[in-house]
Amino acid sequence: MPTTEELTLILECIDGKDDHLKIELNNGKSIAINNCGGKNSKEIHELKNHTGEIIFTNNNGVIHFDASGCNAPIKLNGNIASIGNIMPNDLLRIGNSIWRSTKAVESGVAALTAAAPKNFTQQFGNVMGLEGLKDFKLKNVFSDVFKKHSLLEMEQQLVTGTSKNIPAITDIEVGWARPWLFARLLLVFAVLIGLMIAGFRLFSNPNIVPGLMFVGAFAMPIAVLIFFLEMNAPRNISIFLVMFLVFVGGFGSLFFTLVLGKPLEFLQNSLGAAAAPFSEEPMKILLTVVIVGSFVQYKWILNGLLFGAAVGVGFGGFESAGYAFQQLLIPGGNGLNFDGVVDSIVLRGMLAPFMHVVWTANAAGALWMVKGDRKFSWAMFGDLKFLRVFISSIALHFTWNSNFGIVRIPIFGDVKYLLLGVISWTICFMLVQAGLKQLNEARKIEIDKLVAG
Numbered sequence: 312m313p314t315t316e317e318l319t320l321i322l323e324c325i326d327g328k329d330d331h332l333k334i335e336l337n338n339g340k341s342i343a344i345n346n347c348g349g350k351n352s353k354e355i356h357e358l359k360n361h362t363g364e365i366i367f368t369n370n371n372g373v374i375h376f377d378a379s380g381c382n383a384p385i386k387l388n389g390n391i392a393s394i395g396n397i398m399p400n401d402l403l404r405i406g407n408s409i410w411r412s413t414k415a416v417e418s419g420v421a422a423l424t425a426a427a428p429k430n431f432t433q434q435f436g437n438v439m440g441l442e443g444l445k446d447f448k449l450k451n452v453f454s455d456v457f458k459k460h461s462l463l464e465m466e467q468q469l470v471t472g473t474s475k476n477i478p479a480i481t482d483i484e485v486g487w488a489r490p491w492l493f494a495r496l497l498l499v500f501a502v503l504i505g506l507m508i509a510g511f512r513l514f515s516n517p518n519i520v521p522g523l524m525f526v527g528a529f530a531m532p533i534a535v536l537i538f539f540l541e542m543n544a545p546r547n548i549s550i551f552l553v554m555f556l557v558f559v560g561g562f563g564s565l566f567f568t569l570v571l572g573k574p575l576e577f578l579q580n581s582l583g584a585a586a587a588p589f590s591e592e593p594m595k596i597l598l599t600v601v602i603v604g605s606f607v608q609y610k611w612i613l614n615g616l617l618f619g620a621a622v623g624v625g626f627g628g629f630e631s632a633g634y635a636f637q638q639l640l641i642p643g644g645n646g647l648n649f650d651g652v653v654d655s656i657v658l659r660g661m662l663a664p665f666m667h668v669v670w671t672a673n674a675a676g677a678l679w680m681v682k683g684d685r686k687f688s689w690a691m692f693g694d695l696k697f698l699r700v701f702i703s704s705i706a707l708h709f710t711w712n713s714n715f716g717i718v719r720i721p722i723f724g725d726v727k728y729l730l731l732g733v734i735s736w737t738i739c740f741m742l743v744q745a746g747l748k749q750l751n752e753a754r755k756i757e758i759d760k761l762v763a764g
Contacts, residue, residue: 318369319335319337320335320369320373321334321335321412322374323410323412324409325411326408326758327408328355328407328408328758329355329356329357330408330755334367336369338372339371340368340369341367341369342367343364343366344358344364344367344405345363345364345365346358346360355408358381361381361406363382365377365378365405366378373397373412375395376394376396376403378392379393383406384404384406385404388402388484388486388489389404399413404484407481407758409484431443432737432741435737439699439700440696440699441700441738442745443741444741451487451489452490454489456490458491460492460495468492468541469492471540471543471546471547471548471550472547472549472550477546480545483544483754485747485750485751485754488542488544490537491541492541493535493538493541496537497530500531500533501530503526504527504530508523508653517647520639520647523656524635524652527656528629528631528656529631530660532624532631532663533557535620536557536620536621536624539616539617539668540617543611543613543614543617544746545611545613547608547609548609548614548618552603555602556625557621557624559625560602560621560622561626561628563601564594564598564622564625565625571590571593571594584712584713585709587712588709591708592671592705595622595623596674596701599618599619599622599675602618604686605686609679610679610682610683611750612676612743612745612749613676613746613747614679615678615679615682616672616679616743616746619671619673619676620669620672622671622675623666623667623668623669624668626667631656631663635655638652638655639652661722661723662724662732665731665732666708669736670708670735673704673735674701674704677697677700677742678691678692678697678701700742703734703738710727710731711727711731717730
């Protein structure tokens with residue numbers, strides 16, 4: 312059984328007027344926060360201009376809150392709530408302050424943890440010039456995927472970047488986002504592709520094939536792109552700009568890669584497909600900069616990740632459609648190699664999250680870490696913060712295309728691709744973490760200004 316100490320919880324303000332304030336809650340005990348204090352109550356600055364109180368109760372190691380008697384705006388993980396439980400990694404917003412629940416025993420071992428050997432992500436982060444992942448759990452990021460969401464919520468998730476839908480910096484939730492719409496979109500695409508395949512097999516109508524090639528090539532990349540759109544906490548980029556980057560940035564980078572390919576033919580002659588990243592990766596980041604590099608309002612690292620993902624989606628989607636078309640040209644039944652098209656679409660679709668989308672997202676995210684609120688300048692390409700991540704994208708792409716494998720596995724082809732994908736997404740989540748830290752620091756500055764004013 313857990314000890315009394317293990318069941319003791321700390322309610323901690325991590326951002327806002329009561330920053331660093333910690334309230335201890337023993338198991339089975341309650342405490343109220345308000346604007347005046349009193350017996351079993353705690354006065355906090357955030358509720359100074361609000362009436363009522365919020366009652367917190369420690370129920371066997373879980374903090375339950377009841378804010379039904381308080382007129383301050385309350386949100387749990389970005390959703391309006393008056394009653395609920397604060398689980399580990401949950402964020403409770405009271406007015407403009409952010410609170411979380413931690414175990415009391417965690418603070419007791421904090422010194423030991425600080426002296427403990429660095430974990431893998433910390434060591435890897437040092438190599439990449441980024442912080443190792445902290446308080447990150449993949450299951451928490453995807454925890455809303457299987458929850459029920461209304462059509463209105465789906466529409467609101469895509470209403471972003473317009474003048475009426477960009478939140479103030481003080482209203483931005485600084486914790487890890489919990490995207491879910493991308494999974495719904497992926498399910499719709501899967502059903503649509505299944506119907507197209509069944510339709511061709513039933514009716515042998517070749518008019519279905521172009522649609523299958525286009526939808527199949529872009530289905531998984533677009534779903535991953537929506538994931539990045541949902542992770543963009545500032546919500547300051549419109550779906551119009553995102554799709555412009557997909558098609559103009561994606562095809563533009565593909566076109567100019569072909570142009571650059573001529574002078575680099577000597578690399579292709581010696582390295583084969585492994586030579587591709589030396590032209591493709593620079594062109595994708597260059598097109599990203601050409602289209603959005605001069606806009607100073609897009610100053611966040613999370614913006615750069617979304618921009619890069621959009622261009623990577625376009626590049627990868629057009630490339631996958633090309634590979635599917637090549638399969639179509641191989642003679643087969645009814646004059647069409649339909650099975651080859653399907654196999655190509657399925658393979659490229661399964662691998663898409665680990666390829667161009669995340670490679671370009673990482674490179675652009677690192678560049679925006681350097682760029683900030685300035686216009687792009689060529690000197691930024693020489694900054695080590697950018698170069699380390701950009702070179703990693705080239706190295707991952709190079710290894711991906713290199714003619715060797717580790718262990719053959721079904722569907723994905725080889726375990727090599729999964730391992731490279733894990734590395735790519737580890738870098739990506741480190742950049743997301745850096746982006747959240749950037750937002751949090753900017754938010755604290757604005758809150759301090761409001762308090763001082």
